[in-house]
Amino acid sequence: MSVETVEVTKALKQPHGRSRVIAGIIVGLGLFVALVFGLGSSGRAKSQFTFSPVNLSSNAPWHLGALTVNTRGWNVVLGVLIIALGTEVWVRRPRAPMLRFGLSSIIFLFALLFWACRTPGPSQIPFVNLTATLAGSVGIAMVLMYGSLSGVLCERAGVVNIAIEGQFLGGAFFGSMVVSVTNSFLYAALAGALFGALLGWLLAFLAIRYMSDQVIVGVVIVTMMASLSSYLNLQVLTPYPNFNLGNTASTTGIPLLDKIPVLGPVLFNETWFFYLAVALVALVSFGLFKTRWGLRVRAVGEHPKAAESVGINVARTRYRNVIMGGAVAGLGGVAFMATQGQFQPGYTSGLGYVALAALIFGRWKPSGAVVASILFGLSAFLANGLQSYSVPVSSEIIGMFPYIITIAVVAGLIGRVRPPAADGVPFKRS
Amino acid sequence: MKIWNFLKRLNARGPAATAFFALILGFIIGALVIIATTAVVLNAWRHVFSSPTAIFSALKVTFDNVGAAYRAIFIGAVGSPSAYSHSITTGQGWTNTIDPLSETLTYATPLAIASIAVCIAFRTGIFNIGANGQAILGGIAGAWAGSMVHLPTALHIPFTLILGVLGGALGGLIPGVLKAYAGAHEVIVTLMLNYIIAFFLLYVTLSTALQQPGQANDISRTIDGSAVLPPIFGTGSGLRVSYGLFIAAAVVLFGWWFLNRSTLGFDFRITGANPHAARAAGINARRVIIFVFLISGGLAGLAGEVQMASTTHFVDGGFLIGSAGVGFTAITVALLGRNEPMGIVWGSLLFAALNVGGRTMQASTGIPLDLAAIIQSIVVLFVASPVLVKEIFRLHTTTEAVQLATKGWGQ
Structure with a gap:
């Protein structure tokens, strides 16, 4: 057997084994749901979903009554559904097994919620409000969309932007200050984007001109912004609370569409930060894959030498993209602040890094990043929501969920996805 | 300028000088952060617009505030010179004198x-x-x-x-x-x-x-x-x-x-x-x-x-x-x-020393401890970009291979 054949069989076999591992984990999740949340609950227990928006658009023209289901039967069905997904991964070995894994974890969390709210049961709250849950998840997903979009812009041009978390913090800080003074989220968004762009420039300046280690510079920018925002919080915001009023952006409904039951309040009655995020995703997606600019950016990220030889200015392309990416991440920080209110130190609690994982999950594509952001947003919000039910798992353990899912996804994906070839590699003109 | 030449020669040998200059830059930017966020200093500079002579008092206020902060860091981390001289002459109070050093260690x-x-x-x-x-x-x-x-x-x-x-x-x-x-x-x-x-x-x-x-x-x-x-x-x-x-x-x-x-x-x-x-x-x-x-x-x-x-x-x-x-x-x-x-x-x-002294600074001047972390991250930004430091201080550029500690995502 020649060396080449050995390598080919290896390349074919490795994903095979990994599919099996992922399939095994998914089936395990399904069995757990079916056995513990399903058969483990009493046959008389009922779970209730409600659909009315809590305080999102109180004048919805529709009213959907609560849906009451048998906890045991419903969760067994959900468990079987997850097992089916796992079996599919085992048998068919689809191209995106981690998408199935993501879906399974979401179903798992929903099953956990239904089980937690069962009556008779230990919980104070006997229902799950589906609309509110989805709306809250969209809020987190929106921030992740900004973050991973920023990652797409930078990494497609070959610069790793780990500083997203720092750009979030900076954007949120200055956004909060500007909106408190001017009472206008437009100015806040501009200020946040400007500051994010400044941090992007700093990263680009050190990474491109001085060829510093991009990951290290990124991480140091995050520590710098974490300490700087905490410093300014104590020095400026605490003595002058008028600079940190904690305004939140109001929502704008899209006529007619916002009247659709459940989906209306979730997707079509949002702040304009959300609509902007969707528009940016479409814009960047179109730009990257359908325009000359996008072709050039991708060439710079894949093979800068070849790009340079056809007359593309590698450094300028990278500068431009990293600065744009910084601006987008800064906007994300303002968007986060616009939904969460008052700035606090350590505000974004690692969402910037989760956005990076979403970027990898989405295969460095804007559209993929959206799917990933929704998955991560749902898991983060469901885990948060669980804390208000009396679940026999302590809230600290539940708090770990989103991070564990992030690790699992990243571990299950790499080797199947391919980053831009020159990602993170400084370019030296020859 | 002897020191300057000495440092330049040092730099030709190793990266120690890069770290030293990075530290200087870190403290300078830290000082700018203090200036930009201390109301007294900003007020002093506001008067400069009305009367140009106020520039001296403004400078004095600036140096006083920044100096107080950095002096507090030094005293909190190493100890105060007066306490040392007191202990040396009288042989007493050593515990209090070297307590900052003990904390730093x-x-x-x-x-x-x-x-x-x-x-x-x-x-x-x-x-x-x-x-x-x-x-x-x-x-x-x-x-x-x-x-x-x-x-x-x-x-x-x-x-x-x-x-x-x-x-x-x-x-x-x-x-x-x-x-x-x-x-x-x-x-x-x-x-x-x-x-x-x-x-x-x-x-x-x-x-x-x-x-x-x-x-x-x-x-x-x-x-x-x-x-x-x-x-x-x-x-x-x-x-x-x-x-x-x-x-x-x-x-x-x-x-x-x-x-x-x-x-x-x-x-x-x-x-x-x-x-x-x-x-x-x-x-x-x-x-x-x-x-x-x-x-x-x-x-x-x-x-x-x-x-x-x-x-x-x-x-x-x-x-x-x-x-x-x-x-x-x-x-x-x-x-x-x-x-x-x-x-x-x-x-x-x-x-x-920066962190321990930072606590003293926070207690005596009210400037938050986070300043220490800001200075540290700025120092490291410069240390990670040695060529930049050399350009700023116009040092002789030695050819130094940039070794990346981290690799891209794919491996």
Whole structure:
């Protein structure tokens, strides 16, 4: 057997084994749901979903009554559904097994919620409000969309932007200050984007001109912004609370569409930060894959030498993209602040890094990043929501969920996805 | 200008001058931050617009404020000159005089250990941002071993130290295995683990037998007296610097020996310098990755254990969280020390001094401790870009190969 054949069989076999591992984990999740949340609950227990928006658009023209289901039967069905997904991964070995894994974890969390709210049961709250849950998840997903979009812009041009978390913090800080003074989220968004762009420039300046280690510079920018925002919080915001009023952006409904039951309040009655995020995703997606600019950016990220030889200015392309990416991440920080209110130190609690994982999950594509952001947003919000039910798992353990899912996804994906070839590699003109 | 020439010559030899100039830049930018956020200073400058002569008083106010802050850092970290002269002439009050030094050494002890942990990973081409989480795990394991197991001192201290190492190594094993067998990039995994471990710390101190009995807060049991790392000058002296200092010294020696003299360390360095050459030489990449994380995590765990056993004697929900995160400062120290054990000794002393002095500054001038972290990160930004420093100070550019510590996502 020649060396080449050995390598080919290896390349074919490795994903095979990994599919099996992922399939095994998914089936395990399904069995757990079916056995513990399903058969483990009493046959008389009922779970209730409600659909009315809590305080999102109180004048919805529709009213959907609560849906009451048998906890045991419903969760067994959900468990079987997850097992089916796992079996599919085992048998068919689809191209995106981690998408199935993501879906399974979401179903798992929903099953956990239904089980937690069962009556008779230990919980104070006997229902799950589906609309509110989805709306809250969209809020987190929106921030992740900004973050991973920023990652797409930078990494497609070959610069790793780990500083997203720092750009979030900076954007949120200055956004909060500007909106408190001017009472206008437009100015806040501009200020946040400007500051994010400044941090992007700093990263680009050190990474491109001085060829510093991009990951290290990124991480140091995050520590710098974490300490700087905490410093300014104590020095400026605490003595002058008028600079940190904690305004939140109001929502704008899209006529007619916002009247659709459940989906209306979730997707079509949002702040304009959300609509902007969707528009940016479409814009960047179109730009990257359908325009000359996008072709050039991708060439710079894949093979800068070849790009340079056809007359593309590698450094300028990278500068431009990293600065744009910084601006987008800064906007994300303002968007986060616009939904969460008052700035606090350590505000974004690692969402910037989760956005990076979403970027990898989405295969460095804007559209993929959206799917990933929704998955991560749902898991983060469901885990948060669980804390208000009396679940026999302590809230600290539940708090770990989103991070564990992030690790699992990243571990299950790499080797199947391919980053831009020159990602993170400084370019030296020859 | 003799000093200037001396420094320029120094720079031709090594990176020490880069670190020195980076430090100067860090303090300058730190001063700008103070100026921009202190109301008194800003008011003084506002008058300059109305009367040009006010510029002198404005400058004076500026220097007074910045000077007060930096003087407080120095006094808090090293001690005040007047106290030293008083102690030297009268022979009294030594405890108070050298207390700042003792505090700096107390802070530097776990910092140096954790920095060696980060440094060994860096030299292998692996970025262990999880050192802080691993240190927390080490502290938890040490608190468990110190409070739930009862042994005579001669056995108890080594037992808690070993458990601390094991706790940290366990925390390192997760990213190690995931990187070696699943190819997951260690930066994302260790960052996420830091958050997971912070929750785990809360869980352990709130909901397990390790919680201090009769307490509702997130606080663990206090370790036995037999597990405490005793202060060098005796328990009654009031000086906190402990025998952990010798552990740190041993770890630094170990780090030097390991990286420069041991076979495994050689494999590590080859892998870091050129993974392809390492593979061609028959070095097992997976084995290297797992061992790096075991050793780096174990040392970080030891740092957490030493921190717990020499200062607080228990862990609580805020142990090494936020600005107290020794493992995060360790990354900056390893970079400042150019990943050389001796450089790390100086770096950890310096950053320990900044942090300890920062507390005094916060108490006496009201400027938040975060300033220390700001200065540190700016210093490291410059240290990571040596060419920039050389351009700013117009130093002779020596051709210096830029070695990247980290690699892209795909491998």
